[in-house]
Amino acid sequence: MFEFKPCRKTELYKIENGKGYIIGFKSIIELNEVAAIFWDMANGKNTIAEIVDYICEVYDVNNKHTVYNDILSIMKQLSKEGILVENWDPLYKSKIILKDV
């Protein structure tokens, strides 16, 4: 999954004072600082590995495994809200798994 490229389904968001706010389908979703950084980088171009590396750099964290687990947890929540694609390539869409095979 490190090479997955997560992508937000909506651009209706802002980052203010380090926190993220997304206009979800039912309510405004609030993100903490780490989740906000993830969301901002989730553009279908950055891999999970790159996002993890960036967050480790920003927060001077050595334990990538912990950050990776946090990111997976954030992704799961945002996917459940219906606003995130876990691995996106517009030329493959839902057949991206076939591409990896």
Added chain:
Amino acid sequence: MNSDYIDVLLVNAPSPHPGSIISYRIQGVPPLGLGYIGTYLEKKGYKVKILDFYIDEITILDLELIVNELHPKIIAISTTTETYNNGVKIADYSKKLDENIITVMGGCHVTFEYENALNTGVIDIVVRNEGEFVMKELCDYYIKKQGNLDNIKGICYKREGKIIKNNRREFIKDLDSLPFPDRSLYQLEKYPIPGTISTSRGCPGRCIFCVATALSGGKYIIRSVENIIDEIKYLKELGISYVQIVDDTFTADIDRLYKFLEILNKENLGITWGCESRVDIMNKELLNFMKKCGCISIQFGVEAGSQEMLDCLKKNITIEQIRNVFLWAKEIDIKTGTCLMIGQPYDTLESIQKTIEFATEIQSYGARVVFSVTTPFPGTYMYNNPEKVGIHIVDKNFDNYNTFTPVYDTKYFKREDIRRNYFDAIIKLGRGLKDSKKKEEYRQWREFVKEKAEIL
């Protein structure tokens, strides 16, 4: 030669954003431009297929299948600024599948940015502006080995490392002479709005942000009413009962509009229709007549909420004209929609507040109002004159040129400020929805969008 083989594959490149693809599931229309080109080529004896990447099931694997089974000699890719990068990837993929395939790119973006496109090394020809006659001449050259590339007006290409820009081709004056797009070229059942028609090309407006103005140079070329009605009858024979007129502006020629309404009324075809219009030509009688003739929805261009900002954008409309149109439409019960821009070059906090207030007012008249982020598309006055309009473009990634991502700083705002203002504007507009029935409609609409989004 296998009779199943095709000569030309016409491709509609997709947006990089899942949001745009979701939007297509809700209000997607067939790419008429490709239909026009494909039909014209078919009439000239060429075999054509359209591949629209906006259709959910269509992926690059389908392109691979078509190349392997149908062996197109030319792959022509239509792109906008937002879809340009994906168009280049499709061209690259095509070349990897078969290096002998001629890749052509057309559309509003490369009409202006042809150098970058040719310098990618995977695009052989750029078509600027209209594609019907140009594509036919390209097919004659590459497939029938007739003619000379130097003599084909309206194209750019590379020769020995140098970019050659042939003379401009004149706009097609007699649009009636073009065959109607053959709807069997599309998978019509895949589009939420399958019935569309283009009755004119260009726009007489001079809005500084608009690509239609840039492409047409202010020219506005129209089809005759008889020709339009004939195509509507063709759509009706296909079982279509609602027609969306997709012109940048349908109502610029008021005499033609009245004639259209008179004939439509007389023919009594039993179809409903929608269109886009400027506000300055509207009056209550005209709106009434449009409704009587089956018009059920009109999208009006508003863009800003104060006279000062409208004047800066060179919209040439007044706040009073806008207000009147929506009030009349409410009285007559025609659905209306409009879009207002946040973050245009001259916006201040005060002007944005006025835009939000005006948007809320229009919404209270029953209009469906959305906000967009001003985007400087290549070819527009805004893109070509950033210093004059006071913007500094900080993001040159065309994937982000999508009208909801800010790509420049202005005199008053950094682009992250514009993003925050855009977000806040949407929230305020939502809070301004007081009517409980409208609130419920909006809630149902969001549920509907969520369902459509879940498939990705």
